[in-house]
Amino acid sequence: MPILNRAEELQPEVAAWRRHLHERPELLFDVHETADFVAQKLREFGCDVVTTGIGRTGVVGLIRGAKGAGPVLGMRADMDALPIAEISGLPWASKVAGKMHACGHDGHTAMLLGAAKYLCETRNFAGSVAVIFQPAEEGGGGGLAMVEDGMMETFGIGEVYGMHNAPGVPLGNFAIRKGSLMAASDTFEIVVSGKGSHAAQPHLSVDPVLAAAHVVIALQSIVSREIDPLKSLVISVTTAHGGDAYNVIPMDVKLTGTVRTLLPEIRDFAERRLGEVARATAMAHGAVAEVSYHRGYPVTFNHADETDFAASIAAGVSGQGRVETDMAPKMGAEDFSYMLEARPGAFIFLGVGDTANLHHPAYDFNDEAIPYGISYWISLAESRLAA
Ligand code: NI
Numbered sequence: 001m002p003i004l005n006r007a008e009e010l011q012p013e014v015a016a017w018r019r020h021l022h023e024r025p026e027l028l029f030d031v032h033e034t035a036d037f038v039a040q041k042l043r044e045f046g047c048d049v050v051t052t053g054i055g056r057t058g059v060v061g062l063i064r065g066a067k068g069a070g071p072v073l074g075m076r077a078d079m080d081a082l083p084i085a086e087i088s089g090l091p092w093a094s095k096v097a098g099k100m101h102a103c104g105h106d107g108h109t110a111m112l113l114g115a116a117k118y119l120c121e122t123r124n125f126a127g128s129v130a131v132i133f134q135p136a137e138e139g140g141g142g143g144l145a146m147v148e149d150g151m152m153e154t155f156g157i158g159e160v161y162g163m164h165n166a167p168g169v170p171l172g173n174f175a176i177r178k179g180s181l182m183a184a185s186d187t188f189e190i191v192v193s194g195k196g197s198h199a200a201q202p203h204l205s206v207d208p209v210l211a212a213a214h215v216v217i218a219l220q221s222i223v224s225r226e227i228d229p230l231k232s233l234v235i236s237v238t239t240a241h242g243g244d245a246y247n248v249i250p251m252d253v254k255l256t257g258t259v260r261t262l263l264p265e266i267r268d269f270a271e272r273r274l275g276e277v278a279r280a281t282a283m284a285h286g287a288v289a290e291v292s293y294h295r296g297y298p299v300t301f302n303h304a305d306e307t308d309f310a311a312s313i314a315a316g317v318s319g320q321g322r323v324e325t326d327m328a329p330k331m332g333a334e335d336f337s338y339m340l341e342a343r344p345g346a347f348i349f350l351g352v353g354d355t356a357n358l359h360h361p362a363y364d365f366n367d368e369a370i371p372y373g374i375s376y377w378i379s380l381a382e383s384r385l386a387a
Pocket of ligand 1: 103104105137164
């Protein structure tokens with residue numbers, strides 16, 4: 001099934017929805033206007049059930065097929081934007097200062113709405129499609145909130161699929177892989193405490209700046225010397241704060257950062273060694289390190305059979321040669337991971353061509369990708385739920 005004629009026809013309308021959403025970015029769980037827009041559209045299309053307020057501000061629409069009973073297929077988009085000031089200069093640029101759709105979630109939401117419109121019109125399947133619109137992908141754990149709210153059980157969802165746009169991948173191409181697709185994302189805070197003094201009398205101090213500097217360097221030895229080079233680990237120290245004056249050795253320095261991993265055992269190892277190395281390195285300098293480690297999104301893990309199925313659907317839309325089935329994993333994180341922990345499924349990337357990168361202030365979702373995305377969702381539903 002190549003790009004569907006109806007998906008092409010829907011493109012201008014879906015692009016208009018996308019630009020409407022782009023002008024009105026909302027953050028995290030605070031996506032009230034976006035959720036209202038989605039729910040209103042789903043009701044207009046004639047969704048059998050439209051439920052709002054799942055996972056605080058998530059929306060689920062249930063579309064029953066006309067060919068009898070069958071399983072419930074979950075298809076998910078994310079709705080939230082980012083705290084970035086847009087510089088695209090486009091007519092539909094963000095009208096909200098300091099916020100923009102820099103990750104293309106406006107495109108994801110609009111494409112899934114387009115597929116929902118088609119599926120409500122045709123209902124050419126057995127069972128049901130649950131279209132899932134989640135808040136707070138960008139750090140709030142909205143996917144987890146929806147799962148914890150009982151979404152899978154409430155709607156009887158048996159499998160879940162997700163999609164993200166990919167700048168740099170040719171327009172309309174797809175990329176996917178089985179197993180670990182995106183990283184687990186954890187954060188840490190290390191407070192290195194010493195003893196302050198006049199900066200001209202360092203021997204009277206325990207210098208936390210020097211100790212913290214050694215901690216930053218020592219943490220990189222975990223990555224470079226303790227992990228199999230063919231297994232992935234990122235430890236990035238991203239902030240260092242301490243001191244207020246050029247002539248005072250401060251009492252303490254705070255470091256924060258992130259840890260990214262693709263395997264549970266590497267994640268456990270990194271958590272343990274980060275604490276040990278930070279504490280022991282600080283101690284070697286007479287200081288004390290207090291370490292707190294917070295686990296964030298888990299690994300986004302694509303299930304084998306569902307990945308094969310998703311890849312075959314993508315190949316049907318764009319052609320076999322335009323689907324990369326063994327893409328390299330990404331060290332970014334994605335909270336669709338929680339839905340994939342709850343149910344089997346697969347997450348796929350859709351190429352949008354040479355646009356600005358995700359999370360860049362000049363990024364704008366490429367509306368030419370819309371027919372590919374809609375066709376993927378429609379084909380997925382009609383194939384998986386064939387009578
Ligand atoms: Ni995103």
